[in-house]
Amino acid sequence: MGTLEIKLSKSFEKDKSKTTVALEDVELTVKDGDFLCIIGPSGCGKTTLLRLVAGLDEPTSGNIALDGKRIMGPDSRKGMVFQEYSLFPWRTVIRNVSFGLEMQGKEKEESNEIARRYLKLVGLEQFETSYPHELSGGMRQRVAIARALANNPEILLMDEPFGSLDAQTRNALQIELLDIWKKEHLTILFVTHSVDEAVFLADKIAVMSRRPGKIKEVVEVELERPRDRTSPEANRIRTNILKKLEKERKGD
């Protein structure tokens, strides 16, 4: 299960006199099993929205419900993969993946077993005793995905997880992520600034306006999977979304 209902506003107080409205009346529903990408001009509050869902920030008004239960703070129901490398450098790969399980109080044997399963899922089972600094960027993000999934979250939040990778690694990881999504029946909320990435990955693309961020439109991507990045239909959707974004950038 993993149905997410968002209805909120968020503003930040810089000092007493000045508040910035980051998100205004954002309404969005992510259905169980959906792969939803959020796209928008930079500074529109995409990351803020994801952090609110993760429970790392609190909305100023409104609320977020995951399977009908209100999100009150970070917990293991939401898994998150960050744009920056977030693996704990002092832990080996397997101990990174088993971190969440350890926190749940699972036995070492059991958590290692689960961790190994997810490492295998991302194809890194032979690196379990390596330290993060020994891995390449793409491998680190794979481990980060395994670590988020090992907790068996109801929704996986991804904040431009492939943003700092080179183009080829990025493509490879997108394909792997889709495989995992299908295999594990995940619900994924994915923030990106790349239209290509969104069109390749998502069932639905939520286009956000510039600050204060709102959901402008949710575009359904009805392309067959596996998708062809260069097909005319994909191009058509890309052009359509790029136009909307361009309009946002200029401000209509």
Place this chain on the structure above:
Amino acid sequence: MIKRTINFFKNRNIEIASLIGLIVIWQLVADYVVQRTLFLPSFTEVISALVRIIETGVLFTDIQTSLLHFGIGIGSALIVGIPIGVIMGWFTLGNRIFDPIVEILRPIPPLAWIPFALIWLGLTHTAAGFVVFVGAVFPIVINTYTGFKSTSRIYVEAAKVLGCVRDRDLISKVAFPSSMPSITAGIRIGMGVGWMCLVAAELFGVSRFGLGYKIWFHYSLHQMDFVLTYMLILGIIGLLIDKGFRFVVDTYLLKWRKGVVV
């Protein structure tokens, strides 16, 4: 083993030549220029003094005593310093409570505490340990604090979304290991300062043994060859403690940083 030893000498030939050169010059200057043991005991006189204190076994009692003082001081500096650094680094309120106290006490030279050490604790090993403690505790507090302060937000948030939300868990599972490089650097500095305070701490006769005490004891007898011998031993043991600590840290505590260029 033999091969490794040979290799060691091969790779360190210049360092070894430098030390031998120093010893030769020292011996020549002492024998032919200064010509007075009181002003500069020669290398051979130091060696024979060393043989004397090894033969009588007194050196080992001295080392033991000094290590006891040092151990008391460093041990209590760790027990007190790390928790204070953690509280200051993690809790804003903790920082506001401890910061003024630490900042006022820190500039007081550790040796200025000797009178109170003697009044409070008498002529005991603990009094000497206390002076070492004062020297060692501040670098440990400051570095633990700095390490905690510079804990990357991304690690804390990553831990939180993995279900690690209690302060206790975040401190022990995230902030502490991520601060380890800074904390161990603080301990190293603290041990260095503590070792320097040792001589002064033993000056006042808390015990009839101890490397620092013996320096003053032999000085009062004008046996400068023994004074110099104990000085060199202080230097060498200080070096060994530092090397040993670095080895332990690199092999066990900071294994994860091997190969990381900082």
